[in-house]
Amino acid sequence: MFMANVLPREKQIAVIAALAEGSSIRAIERITGINRNTIMNLGVRVGQGCAKILDAKMRDLTCNFLQFDEIWGFIGKKEKHRIITDDPTLGDVWTFCAIDAETKLVPSFRVGKRTHFTANAFVGDVASRLKNRPQISSDGLRAYVEAVENAFGMDVDFGMIIKSYGADKGEHHQERRYSAPGSNLYAED
Secondary structure (H helix, E strand, O other): OOOOOOOOHHHHHHHHHHHHHHOOHHHHHHHHHHHHHHHHHHHHHHHHHHHHHHHHHHEEOOOOOOEEEEEEEEOOOOOHHHHHHHHOOOOEEEEEEEEEEEOOOOOOEEEEEHHHHHHHHHHHHHHHOOOOOOOOOOOOOHHHHHHHHHHHHHEEEEEOOOOOOOOOOOOOOOOOOOOOOOOOOOOOO
16 A cells, blocks of 8 residues: 655745745755655645635725736746747736735735736736725726726726836936836737
8 A cells, every 4th residue: 555755744844934935946855855846736735725715814805005016927938939839828927916005915916917807807806805995006007997997896996107217317317217127018918
């Protein structure tokens, strides 16, 4: 009879702590001697447990001032390196995040492409967790306009903050400019 090898609780805690600190899976494997598949399986199990807790506990919230934003990343390869025959899940990915400006609570997040579909799913989830009329501010992602209207109707105060960056021509400053990654942040796919 084959019995599964169970990782001791102390080792599980050490692995999750290292993942939470941002250590890579291969680095954790080298340091602990635990196989990377075991590390990934543990990470998935803990993540699924955290998602269940978030979904159950983050309900009937009073968040007065929410800010929506997205964080860019990629899976497998950057979008510009994808070819037509690649798996469609590869490429750019965005983590949509809501944060309460007063409490720093994150009532919801969603990972997906930067599309109307993901924006609607994200904002719908945010709305399902609130019991009050919030004030929401976001960047210039046009998909939020439709998503906020679909999820909240008229029961929201919503505005977009669009920043313009350019050269500083002051006497005491070097010429500086900021350009966010990507060619056009406000273009829809």
